[in-house]
Amino acid sequence: MRISVNRQRLSLPAFAVCCVVASIVLIPLLATVLGGLRTNGELLIAPFSIPKALHWENYGKILELDSPFWPALLNSVLILVGTVGLLLVTASPAAFVLARISFPGREVIFNIFLFGLLFPATVAVLPLYITIRQLGLLDNLWGVILPQIAFGFPTTILILRNFFRAIPQELEDAAIVDGASRLIFFLRILLPLARPAIAAVSILATVGSWNSFLLPLLVLTDQSKWTLPLAVTQFQQQFSTDWASILAFITLAMIPAVFAYLLAERQIVAGLTAGAVKG
Amino acid sequence: MRLTIPVAASNQSILAIRLRRRAGTALTITLFLLPSLVLYVAFVLLPVVQAAHYSLFKWNGLGSLDDYIGLKNYQTLFHDPIFLQALKNNFIIALLSLVLQLPAAIVLALLLNRRVPGRTFFRTVFFLPYVLAPVVTALIWSFIYNPSNGLIAGLFRQFNPQGIPPAFLANQHTVLYAIFAAITWQFFGFHLVLYMAGLQNIPDELVDAARVDGANSWQVARYITLPLLGSTIRLSAFLSILGSLQYFDLIYVMTNGGPVNASEVMATYQIHYGLREFRLGYGSAVGVVMFGLCFLFALLYQRLIMRQDLTGQSAL
Numbered sequence: 001m002r003i004s005v006n007r008q009r010l011s012l013p014a015f016a017v018c019c020v021v022a023s024i025v026l027i028p029l030l031a032t033v034l035g036g037l038r039t040n041g042e043l044l045i046a047p048f049s050i051p052k053a054l055h056w057e058n059y060g061k062i063l064e065l066d067s068p069f070w071p072a073l074l075n076s077v078l079i080l081v082g083t084v085g086l087l088l089v090t091a092s093p094a095a096f097v098l099a100r101i102s103f104p105g106r107e108v109i110f111n112i113f114l115f116g117l118l119f120p121a122t123v124a125v126l127p128l129y130i131t132i133r134q135l136g137l138l139d140n141l142w143g144v145i146l147p148q149i150a151f152g153f154p155t156t157i158l159i160l161r162n163f164f165r166a167i168p169q170e171l172e173d174a175a176i177v178d179g180a181s182r183l184i185f186f187l188r189i190l191l192p193l194a195r196p197a198i199a200a201v202s203i204l205a206t207v208g209s210w211n212s213f214l215l216p217l218l219v220l221t222d223q224s225k226w227t228l229p230l231a232v233t234q235f236q237q238q239f240s241t242d243w244a245s246i247l248a249f250i251t252l253a254m255i256p257a258v259f260a261y262l263l264a265e266r267q268i269v270a271g272l273t274a275g276a277v278k279g
Numbered sequence: 280m281r282l283t284i285p286v287a288a289s290n291q292s293i294l295a296i297r298l299r300r301r302a303g304t305a306l307t308i309t310l311f312l313l314p315s316l317v318l319y320v321a322f323v324l325l326p327v328v329q330a331a332h333y334s335l336f337k338w339n340g341l342g343s344l345d346d347y348i349g350l351k352n353y354q355t356l357f358h359d360p361i362f363l364q365a366l367k368n369n370f371i372i373a374l375l376s377l378v379l380q381l382p383a384a385i386v387l388a389l390l391l392n393r394r395v396p397g398r399t400f401f402r403t404v405f406f407l408p409y410v411l412a413p414v415v416t417a418l419i420w421s422f423i424y425n426p427s428n429g430l431i432a433g434l435f436r437q438f439n440p441q442g443i444p445p446a447f448l449a450n451q452h453t454v455l456y457a458i459f460a461a462i463t464w465q466f467f468g469f470h471l472v473l474y475m476a477g478l479q480n481i482p483d484e485l486v487d488a489a490r491v492d493g494a495n496s497w498q499v500a501r502y503i504t505l506p507l508l509g510s511t512i513r514l515s516a517f518l519s520i521l522g523s524l525q526y527f528d529l530i531y532v533m534t535n536g537g538p539v540n541a542s543e544v545m546a547t548y549q550i551h552y553g554l555r556e557f558r559l560g561y562g563s564a565v566g567v568v569m570f571g572l573c574f575l576f577a578l579l580y581q582r583l584i585m586r587q588d589l590t591g592q593s594a595l
Contacts, residue, residue: 124326150322
């Protein structure tokens with residue numbers, strides 16, 4: 001029974017405050033999208049007005065085949081797929097072992113993984129850069145993917161382990177009695193059951209990888225290897241006065257994230273906050 | 280029907296099976312753990328140790344690591360007014376987040392907890408900036424602040440066509456606050472969602488009982504809601520401070536630490552005066568200081584402030 005909610009009057013002051021905050025959030029975004037449809041002259045005179053004529057040529061220029069947008073999009077996607085895919089493939093077996101097989105030293109190993117929660121990647125980024133250089137992975141997408149996977153372990157393993165532990169032992173015993181090996185139990189029973197946890201960690205890793213900047217900035221200096229965040233900042237520095245084109249580029253760079261968010265808001269919010277709560 | 284159990288044979292075969300199973304288990308453990316452990320050690324643990332090691336050397340990152348100078352890098356670091364400024368800026372951002380961003384998020388969460396029309400819409404909108412790349416946020420806000428054809432300049436000219444629009448990012452005294460506005464724009468929705476989840480865990484009966492006893496809205500918030508939201512507030516403050524110590528993307532793109540180092544933070548300082556100037560040893564020392572601060576803060580905070588939350592179930 002949730003009588004109390006119904007009994008409350010509609011709160012109009014609260015609504016008014018929310019409207020003000022919502023416009024503070026939305027106006028910069030709308031101004032960016034619309035700014036990409038103006039000429040630079042219009043931007044100078046009336047950045048707030050509804051554009052009289054839509055200048056699609058800014059967007060057209062960014063979407064041309066030889067523009068830096070397409071390779072950057074591809075690189076971002078490749079790094080994303082590599083990071084999330086390999087993170088799941090390596091972290092879920094580790095979480096399984098740490099959750100369901102008892103062996104000496106298990107808690108020590110688990111705590112070593114948790115140690116990574118206490119500091120950000122930024123603190124070790126210079127030695128990391130040296131390591132990547134020694135491995136010959138500068139200007140190589142793997143030079144971004146591998147460290148991103150490694151820094152994804154603490155939260156991913158923590159969330160998956162908690163989930164794996166919550167699955168009753170009886171289920172495992174029943175599977176073993178039915179002749180399943182541990183591997184079969186893990187692949188066929190545990191992983192499908194853990195779908196919500198896997199979704200959460202995938203979303204966390206996806207957003208992290210898609211938005212990541214510092215590591216790609218250091219590792220990927222060659223223009224052909226740039227990711228979207230790198231390409232859009234470089235574009236802004238190169239064409240610093242052509243704001244109409246810059247805004248078009250920013251808009252195109254944020255479209256994938258915004259669409260994904262609007263399509264799967266519930267899962268994305270749950271995934272991104274799960275990282276915080278469990279961490 | 281009689282069940283026959285070959286007792287004599289079973290002892291041996293059970294032993295064999297057990298041994299085989301134990302070997303199998305050991306193999307499983309190794310194969311399942313090894314890939315992640317190797318990656319984790321190589322790209323997370325080792326760099327932290329190396330940072331501590333490099334920080335004791337004068338090293339350009341290219342030649343051999345042989346110019347041992349002890350703690351001199353740290354000495355230089357803590358005598359450099361630019362680094363001290365960067366450190367101070369990190370603390371200012373953390374403080375501003377605590378006193379402005381988090382309370383604002385709490386108030387909005389409390390408002391949204393009432394019967395507001397369009398509640399889900401507002402939640403969607405407020406969280407939206409959090410999914411954008413910090414780089415995108417930085418560029419959008421660079422546009423807003425741009426003194427020649429930015430949004431604020433445009434608004435300014437509507438009212439004062441002859442005047443010179445303010446350049447918040449070019450002014451040493453305003454730059455940090457201008458950046459903080461962008462930070463708040465991006466992150467408040469995240470904290471808001473944490474608080475909304477926390478509020479949902481507070482039973483309606485408690486609020487109703489207080490109302491029956493004659494408490495007004497403010498009293499309900501002060502004596503019922505906020506104390507019960509305590510663990511969420513402690514968590515959100517923790518994440519906010521830890522985040523404030525490591526800001527990089529947003530500031531690097533918006534101002535690159537300028538003007539005249541006024542918006543430098545530790546992470547940008549590390550890149551500018553470590554990597555870009557080929558002083559890898561010195562830059563590593565910055566990393567070690569950041570590590571020490573984060574580590575110390577996380578440890579103390581969890582011991583002293585989040586203790587009561589950690590002993591129970593998770594914070595939410």
